[in-house]
Amino acid sequence: MSSSTPTIKLALLGAGNVGSQVARILLEDADSLQARIGARLELIGIAVRDLTAPRHYQADPQLYTTDAEALIDRADVVLELTGGIEPARSRILQALQAGKSVVSGNKALLAQHGSELAAAAAASGAQLSYEAAVGGAIPILRPLRDSLAGDRVSRVLGIVNGTTNYILDQMHSTGAQFDQALAEAQRLGYAEADPTADIEGHDAAAKAAILASLAFHSSFSLDQVRTEGITSISAEDVQAAEAEGYVIKLLAVCERQGDQVSLRVNPTLLPQSHPLASVRGAFNAVFVEAENAGELMFYGPGAGGAPTASAVLGDLVAIARRMVLGGPGLPDLPTEQLSLAGADQLASSYAVGMLAKDAPGTLSQIAQLFAEAGISIETIRQVKAPVAGGLALIRLVTHRVKDQTLRQTVQQLASLETVQEVTSLIQVEG
């Protein structure tokens, strides 16, 4: 190592699963990273809350500190891998305002305060990168932002939460009910003890806001994503979906029509032939439709220490190379004025399941109600022999219909004499 090689000082915030792997790679691969960058990366400290906590990976004990602010002051680049809103937000702002570039994997923070952070970076000329925040190791943010920069993205569909994908996958392969599949996922470490953020769709919603902001060169936040989790999905829903040639996936859907964007996360029926349908277990995938590029898919491990660390290191190498070569980074500022589609603009296909009287005329009565509402039906069928009380399970799939119209019609269904209960209402894609 020549004495003239410049050194870039790194502050690592967080020593959890991802932070530990980042520390390990920085130390193990120091030479090849130096060759690629033209500078030495020096890890000058690791900020943790508790100096005595057990570690996934033990770096030099001298590196650990509880004084994150002082560590940031001494660093050139900050790697924020803690999670949560505060103190992560203040620390990233501290770094950016001092002109220090930041790599973060903090999806919740970026989905809520992304535009504040991007503005702080642009103001000081620092770079802010966060490939690790969506899809773990999958390079998706950089391709959306850079590779598709000369195209117009119309839709992004993402399986961006491995926990729910694992649970739904289990329900499909074993016929389990949601609660059983969740318990199994918890036992195997795929779901946390408090699984709320995953199963209620909040984690996927944060990623949807980030994906949409980059795909549409605009700025969206978590609270703009209509979010529904997977807790109401039953084994019967899964069975019916399979019989109709679908799988149920929790999808993040970011859609642009003209200058309007709709953002949602909800369980979705996807045709078994769709490229996203075969994404199994804890894997993630993002499907992108662009005007010229057509249909693209990006697939890989959605979580895990080493994969997520790979994304962090990719961002870091790009930032460090730019520091070595000089010149500003490319800021991520919104260049399009897009608005959120109102609730009355949302439209999709839906699958509706209901318990109804097993009597002549039931199907036609239901079909007539939909026809009167102007909703065309793609298929309607009685799923199986009458269940208890002379009731039959009826399933229908609509063509594309306005969300509001569909929901009003579904409410009216329940008032039909022949329909006892609407048992499921799931969106259909593709």
Added chain:
Amino acid sequence: MSSSTPTIKLALLGAGNVGSQVARILLEDADSLQARIGARLELIGIAVRDLTAPRHYQADPQLYTTDAEALIDRADVVLELTGGIEPARSRILQALQAGKSVVSGNKALLAQHGSELAAAAAASGAQLSYEAAVGGAIPILRPLRDSLAGDRVSRVLGIVNGTTNYILDQMHSTGAQFDQALAEAQRLGYAEADPTADIEGHDAAAKAAILASLAFHSSFSLDQVRTEGITSISAEDVQAAEAEGYVIKLLAVCERQGDQVSLRVNPTLLPQSHPLASVRGAFNAVFVEAENAGELMFYGPGAGGAPTASAVLGDLVAIARRMVLGGPGLPDLPTEQLSLAGADQLASSYAVGMLAKDAPGTLSQIAQLFAEAGISIETIRQVKAPVAGGLALIRLVTHRVKDQTLRQTVQQLASLETVQEVTSLIQVEG
């Protein structure tokens, strides 16, 4: 448009399928491109060989010229979309040496002269980008180079030729022989009148050299890729593969072991469960294995005017943004000293098919020959009832074995009294 907005002058070389789409997008999307870049892109001319040739897309007739050199002299950035080695190489060098950045989709040129062109770009501080050269619209080169820059790629498997993928797909779905499937592909425009570059694997080999150079931060050229096309694949091979749970794909395989790299393109048996196995028709996909990221896949349309133009525009926007902001581009210079694995280092699994006497002891005699060569067999089976002359079709799949050892053993097979003919020898991945 404010008068203070800078203008970037573009020379487009080539008005074929891709060049035409690039011209169309530049004119149709001028405003949104300007917003993203902060400069106006001005197409100042389109160099063609023949001013009177019919065009896919007709821009302002004043733009067309046969004097490419003079056009390059007047431009800030050059888009080379002609193909072939000369005069493309000289023109790109003319531009780069004058400090003008270049976007190219010319895989044959880049696979043969990539390091010369990269050195010319680095010397003058110009940028050279060529995302369109591999996988059409699929963002794969930028992710390999940038997103995985902090990781270590160990293997790249690519379906990078749509023509051969379409032909093999047809053979699988219809049971057709190669010649029939090729004729059908030609009829539908998926294969050219002279299909040699596709079916002999040369096109895929060029892409393998480019993928390997970026994945391994080294420099490889077309002539270092061991290449075998799909012309010897028979309907019987396809049928046998399916019976054994495989599909046959023409794969580009770039593999790193330590400081050695092996590069090859050949027909490959891939398990039906492999993510690449379901890549259909003219689609492309690249599967990447990296030390920390794990397994990633990038999927999309591998060719076509608009998709390829999307990749060209993505490169152009990145170059133009960098010009607006100032500072050098990130050069692509090899940072690793890797060597090509010798023929004696290559190893893989293989499937071997042969016609042999339908007699007791035949299987054991064959198995013994492999055992003596130190090759372990994963499966061996008689495919179907005896064919004409009391012969049976026998198939075996080996575990990983050195290429040379396998080929020697296959030659010895033919000298066994029980074996009449080795009918197929195909590599197995995954």
